[in-house]
Amino acid sequence: MTTHAHNTPRLDPAALRDLLQGGPGPRLLDVRTPGEFHTAHIPGSCNVPLDTLREHRAELLRHLDQDAVLICRSGTRAAQAEQALAEAGLPGLRVLAGGVTAWEAAGGPLTRGPERWALERQVRLVAGTLVLVTGVAGLALPGLHLIGTAVGAGLTVAALTNTCAMGVLLSKLPYNRGPRTGLDTVVAALRGPS
Structure with missing residues (x-):
């Protein structure tokens, strides 16, 4: 296990695999969109979308403990979820370093559903x-090229702030939402076997 610059404990895929093989293991919380989750996820993980987690973290704390690993595609959203939960009073959660991408590259098993493009x-x-x-x-309509400039500025801000407004907007499309994952669905999944 390593620690990221933000003091978030990170598990590499091999360490997580060892934890899962050695007994019940930690609870796996996948914070990607429902669409991403249903495309491919680590068996036994619960889908707790980052937006739902941020909005309802106080309610979710009653159903969580520190023996949990946060998962996303690459580790970025999972680190944001860890920070949100730490601010709400649940420090010490771990993040899967490299997310589902690293897990798959290391040969970890995945439950697969319909294929979708990643966000x-x-x-x-x-x-x-x-x-x-x-x-x-813009060659024919002067000034139209400024839309491209605005997109470039947005991508620059996204890189500097580690957020992405376009990604947030795209995640709201029906294609990316997948089955509804509201608070009741998340709590029911968390109450079930971990």
Whole structure:
């Protein structure tokens, strides 16, 4: 186990696999969107989308303990979830370093559902398309290229703040939502076997 610059304890995939094979193991909380979760997730994990976690963290604390590992695609959203839960009074949670991507690369098992594009890939497609189309159309319509400039500025802010407004907007689309995962669904999953 390593510690990230923000003092978030990180588990690498091998360490998590050892914990899961040695008995009941920690509770696995996957904070990706329901659509991402249903595409592929670590067996036995519960889907607690980051937006739901942030909005209802006080209610969720009653159903969580420190023996949990937070998971997302790469580790970034899981670290944000750890920070939100620590601020609400539950410090010491661990984050899977590299997320589902690292888990899969290390040969960890995944439960798979219908294939969907990852949110990050969707952001690259939309941002790239906007820049390309407005850049070309800007040759005929002066000023239209400024939309591409605005997209570039948004991507710069996203990198500097480690947030992504376009990703948040895209996650709201029906394609990305998957089955509804409201507070009642999350609490029911947390009450079930871990």
